[in-house]
Amino acid sequence: MDTTSATDVAAAFTPRSGPIARIQHALHRYPTLSPATVLLFASVVFAVLGKGRFQRPETIGIILQQTAVLAALAIGQTIIVLTAGVDLAVGTGMLLTHLVVAKLVAERGVNPALALVAGGLVGMLLGAVHGNLVTRIGLPPFIVTLGTFYVFQSLGLVYSKARTISKAELGGENSLLLWTGKKISIGSMRITVGVVMVIVMYVVFTYILSNTAWGSHVYSTGDDREAARLAGINVNRVLVSVYMVAGLLYAIGGWVQLGRSLSASSNAATDVNLETITAVVIGGTSLFGGRGRLSGTLVGALVVTVFRIGLTLASVSPYWQNFAIGSLIIVAVGLDQWIRKVAK
Amino acid sequence: MTITSTSVAADRAPMLSATGLVKRFGRVTALNGSDFELYPGEILAVIGDNGAGKSSLIKCLSGAMVPDDGEMFLDGQRVAFRRPQEARAAGIETVYQTLAVAPALDIATNVFLGRERRRPGPLGTVFRMLDKPGMRRDAKKALDDLGIGTLQDITQAVETLSGGQRQAVAVARAAAFGSKVVILDEPTAALGVKESGQVLQMIRDLRDKGLPIILISHNMPHVFDVADRIHIQRLGRRAAVVDPKSVSMSDAVAIMTGAMTAP
Numbered sequence: 001m002d003t004t005s006a007t008d009v010a011a012a013f014t015p016r017s018g019p020i021a022r023i024q025h026a027l028h029r030y031p032t033l034s035p036a037t038v039l040l041f042a043s044v045v046f047a048v049l050g051k052g053r054f055q056r057p058e059t060i061g062i063i064l065q066q067t068a069v070l071a072a073l074a075i076g077q078t079i080i081v082l083t084a085g086v087d088l089a090v091g092t093g094m095l096l097t098h099l100v101v102a103k104l105v106a107e108r109g110v111n112p113a114l115a116l117v118a119g120g121l122v123g124m125l126l127g128a129v130h131g132n133l134v135t136r137i138g139l140p141p142f143i144v145t146l147g148t149f150y151v152f153q154s155l156g157l158v159y160s161k162a163r164t165i166s167k168a169e170l171g172g173e174n175s176l177l178l179w180t181g182k183k184i185s186i187g188s189m190r191i192t193v194g195v196v197m198v199i200v201m202y203v204v205f206t207y208i209l210s211n212t213a214w215g216s217h218v219y220s221t222g223d224d225r226e227a228a229r230l231a232g233i234n235v236n237r238v239l240v241s242v243y244m245v246a247g248l249l250y251a252i253g254g255w256v257q258l259g260r261s262l263s264a265s266s267n268a269a270t271d272v273n274l275e276t277i278t279a280v281v282i283g284g285t286s287l288f289g290g291r292g293r294l295s296g297t298l299v300g301a302l303v304v305t306v307f308r309i310g311l312t313l314a315s316v317s318p319y320w321q322n323f324a325i326g327s328l329i330i331v332a333v334g335l336d337q338w339i340r341k342v343a344k
Numbered sequence: 345m346t347i348t349s350t351s352v353a354a355d356r357a358p359m360l361s362a363t364g365l366v367k368r369f370g371r372v373t374a375l376n377g378s379d380f381e382l383y384p385g386e387i388l389a390v391i392g393d394n395g396a397g398k399s400s401l402i403k404c405l406s407g408a409m410v411p412d413d414g415e416m417f418l419d420g421q422r423v424a425f426r427r428p429q430e431a432r433a434a435g436i437e438t439v440y441q442t443l444a445v446a447p448a449l450d451i452a453t454n455v456f457l458g459r460e461r462r463r464p465g466p467l468g469t470v471f472r473m474l475d476k477p478g479m480r481r482d483a484k485k486a487l488d489d490l491g492i493g494t495l496q497d498i499t500q501a502v503e504t505l506s507g508g509q510r511q512a513v514a515v516a517r518a519a520a521f522g523s524k525v526v527i528l529d530e531p532t533a534a535l536g537v538k539e540s541g542q543v544l545q546m547i548r549d550l551r552d553k554g555l556p557i558i559l560i561s562h563n564m565p566h567v568f569d570v571a572d573r574i575h576i577q578r579l580g581r582r583a584a585v586v587d588p589k590s591v592s593m594s595d596a597v598a599i600m601t602g603a604m605t606a607p
Contacts, residue, residue: 028501212472213460216453223446230444231458232429290448 027339031284032296034335038282038328039303046310053313057189063305068194069094069260070275071301072253074283075205076246077276078297082209083222083242084289085134085141089126091273092152093247095266097123098254099160102264105177106169112176119251126152127247131240149273156266164265170258181259194256201252206294218242223290275304278325282332286340303328357420359384359556360405360436360525365414367400374400375411376580382525382558387551389559389567389588392577393600399529401577402560406438406527407431419524437522439514441530447503452476452483454502455517486520487512489553490546508539512546519550526550527558532566544570564593576600 027033046054053059073090080087087093101119104110110118126148133144170177180194209215217238220228229235261268283300285292304325311321358381367375375397382388392398403409405416407425416423418434425431428438445454461475462468468475484498490512502510511531518526528547532540540563547570551557561567567574568588576583576599584599584606598604 028504207471211474211476213462213474214472216449216457216460216474219449220446220453220457223448224444226442227444227446228457230428230440230442231446232432233458290446 024339024341027284027335031291031339032293032299033284034332035283035296035299035303039299039306042303042306042310046306046314049314050310051313054310057187059309059313061186061189061191063302063309064191064195065260066309067301067305068192068198069253069257069269070272070279070304071298072198072201072249072256073272074276074279074297074301075201075294076249076253077280078283078285078292078294079205079209079218079242080141080246081222081277081280081285081287082218082289082292083239084225084287085222085239085242086145086277086287087130087243087246088142088145088273088277089130089149089152090246090250090253090276091269092149092156093123093126093250094253094257094272095268096126096152096156096159097251098257098264098268099156099165099266101177101251101254102165102170102258103160105171105175106165106264112171116176116251116255119254120248123247123249123251123254124244125247126250127244128240130247131243134243135236135239153266160264160266162266164263167262170262170264177255177258178262179259180256181262192259194259197252198256201249202294202298209294214238214241219290221289275301278304278329281329281336284332284336286336287333288340291340356383358382358417360416360418360558362401362405362416363414365401365404365411365416367397367404367409367411373580375404375414377414378577378580379582380405380575381585382556384556385551385554386572387547387557387559387570389561389571389574390577391561391564391567391574391596391600396577396600397580398560398577400580402438402527402529402558405431405525405558406436408438432521435522435524436527437518437525438527439511439518439529439531441533445502445510445514448501450499450501451487451505451513452480452498454513455479455483455486455520457517459521482520483516486516490516490519491549506539507535508542511535511539511543515543515546515550519553519555522555525556525558527560529560530562531559532561532563540566564597568593568596576606578602 073094077087077090097119100122101115104115104118105112130144130148133139134141167178180192180197182193183190184192184196209218217228217233220231220233221235221238225235257269258264279300280297281287281300282303283292283296283298285296307324307328308321311324312318360382362378362380365375365378365380378397378401380401390398390402400409404411407428407430410426418436423434446457449457456479461479463473463475467473480498502513505513515528515531531543531547535543544566547557547559559567559571571588574586574588574596576586576596578600586596595604599606
């Protein structure tokens with residue numbers, strides 16, 4: 001009968017080899033490697049093409065400032081995509097919450113700190129709507145958030161009457177609402193408080209995703225929902241919490257946006273909605289869920305801005321910017337498919 | 345031919361038992377007063393034709409299904425599970441046919457999935473930090489205990505493993521937490537000949553460590569290879585419990601299909 005020894009089982013655990021397989025394996029193991037390579041490569045190319053303007057500390061500061069809002073919202077997007085979902089309403093959700101915060105201060109004279117807390121609660125409420133529609137009604141996240149994309153946009157317009165709330169109305173230069181736009185100089189590089197805040201958020205959420213049980217549950221929910229459920233994880237609770245965290249990030253992203261534009265408007269940051277998905281995808285997170293790193297998303301967000309600013313500095317027509325970014329998305333997803341073949 | 349009823353280990357108390365389990369789905373009766381006994385330190389195979397109530401029986405025992413009638417006892421105590429988590433908390437671990445492992449996560453994370461351990465002190469209570477080194481060490485130990493501890497990397501993703509190795513991870517998880525009973529649902533169904541052999545060996549090793557095992561399988565040679573006793577389910581009841589050393593495979597199948605009646 002059966003005489004197989006335990007060492008035979010162990011022997012079968014030996015990994016595969018070969019140079020291509022090794023690259024594939026490395027990319028599989030460290031998903032941030034490919035966007036990091038793209039960022040490095042793009043930076044070198046733009047440094048050469050930009051005639052010395054790209055690699056100036058001033059430019060790097062501008063890149064960081066311009067990436068801040070996108071990067072903040074992309075955190076929530078990443079966590080949702082890790083559960084095999086998507087949030088198409090990130091941008092309009094952020095606009096709606098930042099309008100709530102701005103109007104509370106400008107028209108009701110609410111204390112800015114309280115207004116920000118209220119914004120956080122509104123954001124979480126929007127997220128809870130997403131989470132409950134996805135889990136209780138069982139609608140696909142794509143449809144839910146496509147719907148709320150329009151709903152939030154419309155609510156923002158109705159609520160603000162499409163009026164821009166000015167810097168003076170927000171409490172002027174020293175208002176807490178505009179604190180995120182306060183400049184910090186490092187040599188000749190100028191960043192903002194908002195940039196620092198976003199970096200801190202990446203550190204915090206990287207820790208949460210990789211070092212807490214909630215993080216493991218987020219990954220397993222996206223990776224294999226049934227397996228997560230059978231392992232005793234309350235999958236629906238994880239999903240609702242994920243959308244609520246993303247909602248809280250609408251508010252924080254909105255605060256960074258207030259500091260960036262020094263005003264509040266229902267038609268600000270129109271590109272940011274889809275760009276969060278772009279950042280997540282270029283960052284190596286799989287749209288099928290369960291696979292990806294937050295650090296990749298940060299790099300992905302930087303790649304988007306570096307392409308935009310780099311192409312401008314290289315005197316390429318701005319019409320080509322989206323061509324480059326679009327092509328990059330397709331390459332990134334193609335790469336993801338290839339990396340996933342490691343499992344086969 | 346010896347067809348033993350429950351007399352094989354009658355001198356010992358069963359670890360897990362059930363009497364008169366009934367489960368109906370509308371007009372269909374899946375379990376019609378089914379009895380069940382699992383004794384300490386044995387591998388009990390459960391066989392039965394499709395529709396015999398085999399999987400309903402197992403689902404009742406593992407908490408995935410609540411019986412309409414009947415009683416269950418674990419280690420002498422009356423139990424009634426309303427969900428799998430309750431059975432698991434009581435010490436009954438189930439390895440599902442689908443394996444229930446998250447492919448992109450590493451081995452250690454999978455072993456502790458849903459039961460993560462936090463660091464002691466403020467790191468765990470305030471910062472909710474997982475005890476990763478501890479969990480890796482114990483996951484490694486769980487695999488060592490199954491005799492497959494020489495695998496290099498406990499942090500490698502489960503998807504990089506073969507079917508048999510994934511099964512090993514799922515069994516290791518069950519063995520690590522199943523303090524009283526481990527239920528294995530078709531553990532060799534998706535495996536090749538060699539890997540099946542390895543998994544069967546793992547099941548024997550587990551039994552030899554004293555953990556009683558319920559093995560559900562369609563594969564008669566595998567059942568006769570490892571089982572100490574065979575529970576034959578037919579028409580929603582236990583038709584017989586036979587000793588594989590004294591009953592032929594064809595007789596077991598005959599009882600299962602009703603071609604032969606158990607005396």
